[in-house]
Amino acid sequence: MAETRHKPGPRRTLTEAEIVDAALALLDTGGPQAASIRRIAAAVTVAPNAVYTYFPDKAAVERALVERVLAEVTGSEPGGDWRERAVTLAVDLRRQLIAHPGVVALMLSGPLDGPHALRLGEHLLELLAAGGLDPASAARAAYLLKVYVLGAVALEVADVPPGMLPSEAERIAARRVALSEVPAQTFPRTAAASGMMAASVGAEQFRWGLRRVLDGLRAEAKLDGLQAEAKLD
């Protein structure tokens, strides 16, 4: 914490990683408006424009932020049922994204073409192929799973006020309150559903939905399997 005042000149005590770490901390604690270039620079005790030595623009910092978070998603070990492996990967990805709600919006604001995004996509395709899906089915299945995970996380995170990282119990409680304010006479089913939904929002609801999606894919995979066998005959 040495309060060193720096004159202009080469230092290179700063790293891309340090900047991204500072940006992530700001995003987590203060929401998107706290993750400005100027505040990031202040956090690493540097002039605002010094950031542009390391990143061409703010979009590049945001891409690095997404990659930073995706880097910590490991994936699943080979072997075993492909559906279980898919669940493991999806749950792991969800946990990481829920821990950094601000990053979810960044993921959906541009193409997911960074190295770690591609690595996870490749991992998923690999896993599906190992489960016996032909390449075409695996490609569509991987896309569907990506849609499910990102959609579920985005909706889960949408209610979270920026800068707050409440526990799952707190998020569920907050949702319960929000849904209980729905006028029951105009939206009776929505109001009635609020009680059941609130209890199942979160990891449990996520796993349930994921199971439904995988059930839907299983039928497709079987069909493809039959078609493949038919071709072999």
Place this chain on the structure above:
Amino acid sequence: MAETRHKPGPRRTLTEAEIVDAALALLDTGGPQAASIRRIAAAVTVAPNAVYTYFPDKAAVERALVERVLAEVTGSEPGGDWRERAVTLAVDLRRQLIAHPGVVALMLSGPLDGPHALRLGEHLLELLAAGGLDPASAARAAYLLKVYVLGAVALEVADVPPGMLPSEAERIAARRVALSEVPAQTFPRTAAASGMMAASVGAEQFRWGLRRVLDGLRAEAKLDGLQAEAKLD
């Protein structure tokens, strides 16, 4: 187009709807950065702070924008298979959101609790109940369908550069180009999948994924049906 210069004073020629329409046009043609309070005000030829007579802050304008777009989603008529009705509703919602890509980010940046959002949610619950799903199953199924539609649209729209409203063919071509740049030696499956994916992105892929989700729900619904019958015995 009379270039009337206005002195301060009550006019009330301006409406909330006019402001929202102007904001939507700016968002569609220029992306999120074009939909600033100042540019919206300029579009309706008014001083920037005049907007605050109609909306408390920018977030309120954004909520109105979401409602404006959701208002045009009709839903499906009663009768017929509930799965077909769900497809109709989902496809209708997708078409409306794809036409206004900038609104998708706004939808995912806060709770979807506006009147039209609630109306569509209620419509979906109604449709599922008419199909024989018990309230608890319908609530979870509705949430899953919401996740799928919003996730699919968000991913589809993520690549679209702000301000461009390319045709579906153009978006498919753009995605093909983007995916063809994936290094094939490090991500072989992703590179291989690019060819198949590119052809199926868009409305066709959307319907396919929706069918998978509905297939997954069908198994669940049957199970619930059996449980309900068992209870009646």
Place this chain on the structure above:
DNA sequence: ACCTGAACACCGTTCAAGT
């Protein structure tokens, strides 16, 4: 190459004042 101070063209929002 790396950093600074200063400036530019923007933001959202507030305030006092005019009708």
Place this chain on the structure above:
DNA sequence: ACCTGAACACCGTTCAAGT
């Protein structure tokens, strides 16, 4: 109540200059 001009505290980004 509705609108204006002016101002405030911010942005992202660029530029010329220093080491």
